[in-house]
Amino acid sequence: MTPRTMDDAAKVLADPTAYADDARLHAALAHLRANEPVAWVDNPPYRPFWAITKHADIMAIERANDLFLSEPRPLLATAAADDYMAAQMEAGMGIRTLIHMDDPHHRKVRAIGADWFRPKAMRDLKIRVDELARRYVDRMRDIGPECDFVTDIAVQFPLYVIMSLLGLPEEDYGRMHSLTQEMFGGDDDEYKRGVSPEDQMAVLLDFFTYFAKLTASRRENPTDDLASAIANGKIDGEPMSDIDTASYYVIVASAGHDTTKDAISGGLLALIENQDELARLRDNLDLMPTAVEEMIRWTTPVKEFMRTAAEDTTVRGVPIAKGENVYLAYVSxxxxxxxxxxxxxxxxxxxPNRHVSFGYGVHFCLGAALARxxxxxxxxxxxxxxxxIELTGEPELAATTFVGGLKHLPIRYSLR
Structure with a gap:
């Protein structure tokens, strides 16, 4: 095989700290889109992959879900973490969420929670969400004139919504948030529990221990909430496996609020930095739906997913061998x-705003309507x-290659 060369710009995709530096990240991605849109990345401690940086190629790969598979490498992790999690799965102790699955199993598992995110369910939930929005804006007023918008507001609001939907007790919300930070922030010094794969597995085990008790409770005494739907979900007439059940809870409880937190906080920062757009929105609230879409595009909370080629193929004329991985750079x-x-x-x-922040095709984000x-x-x-409203300090982004956004957004404001 001819040795592959790597454009130095491609290294940012396998560098969590690059995602905490917007200028550095986007300069490198712009270079790749213009010069090497399908770029080879070999940057230990990660295994090599092909970085896909053009929108059209990302969409084409998402459509071809029988050719580009989620298993066995759905997201970027170090080689040591990949090996450790594979061993845990073989031992029946790993995690297998919707993002790890392919059809037809993926479609069956997804259907268990789908009704809770359909338009009718969203309409029924809207009154409650509007009430919570007022509560948290009132809270912002009460704790003002300064706050850290991320930790004081942006985290709390979507966390409360998704935990309520699951039917979890309010005293457990803080625990769910802390575990989510540790899981998605495994590369960030402020969030991570430790540096080893075993440390990350310990986070998952804490999640699983909590949700195993919840599953037993909801199976014995079903209630009218999403947790009961998951606990009592069946695949081909049989209860879901323990791994699939616990993993379902984990993805809903974590991504169900953390990605929205990133879009909300990053969206507010964009309005602060673009005061003309803030004034434009204040003068015409009918623009809110498109404003929300632009915030989601602008922040791109989910930075990437990965796929594995099921057979030899090409992307933009570049040969991709069976078993090789492609990295879908949504942020690009x-x-x-x-x-x-x-x-x-x-x-x-x-x-139009054809962003790919929610993915596309069979893996389109289950909670997209709720986040919007x-x-x-x-x-x-x-x-x-x-x-x-203005900044009182430097906004801080999390170091991550997967899910992330602002960690801190210090602001001063005046509210009616």
Missing amino acids: GNRDEEIFDEPFRFDIARD MEMNSLFTELVPRLES
Whole structure:
């Protein structure tokens, strides 16, 4: 085989610290889109992969879910972590969420929770979400005139929504949030529990221990909540396996609030940094749906997913061998100059907005409608009440290659 060369810019994709430096990250991704849109990345301690940075190629791979599979490497992790988790799965102790699965099993498991995120369920939930939005904007007013918007508001609001949907007791919300930070923040010094694969497994075991008790409770005494739907879900007439059940809880409880937190906090920062767009939105709240989509594009909370080629193929003329991995760089696709007019301009009226923040195809985000509704409710409550808002310190981004956004957003504001 001819030795493969690597563009130095491609190294950022296998460097968690790059995702905490927007300027560095986007400069490298713009270079790759223009010069090597299918780029070879070999940057230990990660195993090599092909980075896919163009929107059209990301979409094409997402559509071809029989050719590009989620298993066995659905996201970027170190080689040691990949090996450790594979061994745990063989021992019946790993994690296997919807993002790890392929059809037809994926479709069957996804269906168990799907009804809770359909339009009718969202309409029924909207009154409660609007009430919570008012509560948290009132809280922002009460703790003002300064706060850390991430920790004081952006974390709390979507956490409360998803935990309520699951039917978990309020005293457990903090525990769920801490475990989520440790799981998604395994590369971040502020969030991580430790540096070894065993440390990450310990986080999952804490999740699983909690949800094993919840499953037993909901099977013995079913209630009208999402936790009961998961606990009593069946595949081909049989109860889900313990791993699939616990993993279902983990992905809903963690991604169900953390990604929305990232979009909310990053969306507010974009409004602060673009005061003309904030004024435009305040003057015309009918722009809220497109503003929310632009915030989601702008922040891209889920940075990537990976796929494995089921057979020899090509992407943009580049040969991809069976068994090789491709890295779908959503954060790059969402700034693709061929798709978005002035992609580095924050435009609350951008339409169309074909962002890939929720994925595409069979793995399109189950909770997309809920995330959109939460953001719409919060900003519809917040924006008309804002008299002024500014930064009081430097915003801080998490170091991560998977799910992440702002860790801290110190602001000063005046609220009606």
